[in-house]
Amino acid sequence: xxxxxxxxxPALGSYAVLSIFFLRRPRLLHTPRxxxxxxxxxxxxxxxxxxxxxxxxxxxNAMAQRADLLELDCQLTxxxxxxxxxDENLSRQSGVNKDVGSLDFEELxxxxxxxxxxFSPGHFARxxxxxxxxxxxxxxxxxxxxxxxxxxxENEKLIHKIASLVRHFDRNEITIWxxxxxxxxxxxxxxxxxxxxxxxxxxxxxLLLLYYLGLLPFVPIPERFLLCFLPTIINRTYFPFxxxxxxxxxxxxxxxxxMRKSLIQHLEQRGVQVVFWCLNxxxxxxxxxxxxxxxxxxxxxxxxxxxxxxxxxAAPVS
Numbered sequence: 632x633x634x635x636x637x638x639x640x641p642a643l644g645s646y647a648v649l650s651i652f653f654l655r656r657p658r659l660l661h662t663p664r665x666x667x668x669x670x671x672x673x674x675x676x677x678x679x680x681x682x683x684x685x686x687x688x689x690x691x692n693a694m695a696q697r698a699d700l701l702e703l704d705c706q707l708t709x710x711x712x713x714x715x716x717x718d719e720n721l722s723r724q725s726g727v728n729k730d731v732g733s734l735d736f737e738e739l740x741x742x743x744x745x746x747x748x749x750f751s752p753g754h755f756a757r758x759x760x761x762x763x764x765x766x767x768x769x770x771x772x773x774x775x776x777x778x779x780x781x782x783x784x785e786n787e788k789l790i791h792k793i794a795s796l797v798r799h800f801d802r803n804e805i806t807i808w809x810x811x812x813x814x815x816x817x818x819x820x821x822x823x824x825x826x827x828x829x830x831x832x833x834x835x836x837x838l839l840l841l842y843y844l845g846l847l848p849f850v851p852i853p854e855r856f857l858l859c860f861l862p863t864i865i866n867r868t869y870f871p872f873x874x875x876x877x878x879x880x881x882x883x884x885x886x887x888x889x890m891r892k893s894l895i896q897h898l899e900q901r902g903v904q905v906v907f908w909c910l911n912x913x914x915x916x917x918x919x920x921x922x923x924x925x926x927x928x929x930x931x932x933x934x935x936x937x938x939x940x941x942x943x944x945a946a947p948v949s
Contacts, residue, residue, distance in 0.1 A: 658901075688760035708731055905924045
């Protein structure tokens with residue numbers, strides 16, 4: 632036993648030293664990718680706290696606040712039109728208990744006059760524009776605006792139509808594939824491998840496992856974006872479970888696992904941009920940027936723009 636320890640302990644010690652060394656200096660092993668854009672201010676569902684979610688009015692408002700990224704979800708209508716909609720079923724958004732896929736584009740109902748802001752419970756957004764929009768309309772209206780397109784289900788027709796639209800509008804470098812499901816992300820990558828990928832849920836777990844095992848500095852990372860929730864919003868503005876006790880436990884565990892400055896700095900140095908969602912309070916903006924994140928996804932682009940402008944004004948001149 633003592634002879635095993637005699638060799639094992641120095642080997643483990645050397646491995647730990649090398650891992651920490653390359654964690655802090657990843658460019659010695661990996662050439663960092665130069666990003667096509669840096670999303671400091673991301674508008675969640677187009678900025679769903681200030682105007683009705685995913686409407687053109689919401690996106691115009693986000694643009695007025697100099698947003699760097701629009702976060703959108705897409706669904707496919709019965710007649711094959713890619714529309715911007717968070718939900719497949721229209722009950723919450725429009726009060727109509729029908730799926731987007733069961734209707735033609737021209738049959739889609741208007742949004743309700745007001746919608747509750749999901750990450751700000753008890754707060755409601757209103758707007759004069761209540762129309763659902765086509766993804767094609769978004770690309771035409773904002774040709775060089777980066778967009779994160781989330782696909783929730785394994786709908787190959789939807790995925791291929793999104794990929795085709797991105798190619799048609801020459802947006803390969805500024806349109807992000809996003810999905811929580813690894814199976815969906817594989818299909819997205821196959822449909823258009825030129826579009827940057829974000830981490831799926833399973834890939835985030837793998838990332839954390841590699842980090843805590845000390846293997847992350849030695850492993851290639853194909854993703855370019857980590858779009859991740861900020862653990863401190865759990866049980867406050869984000870309630871993933873119906874049980875408050877489970878939410879509290881999740882908040883503690885994920886805070887310990889994810890909120891690691893060394894991890895975020897390592898990813899950033901390797902060209903993986905970290906964007907935390909969905910933050911609607913200044914204290915959360917502060918936490919995210921202090922960890923070294925590239926940007927923040929928010930329902931309130933005006934509030935985040937005010938924070939960023941004030942933060943820059945307060946920063947010392949070098």
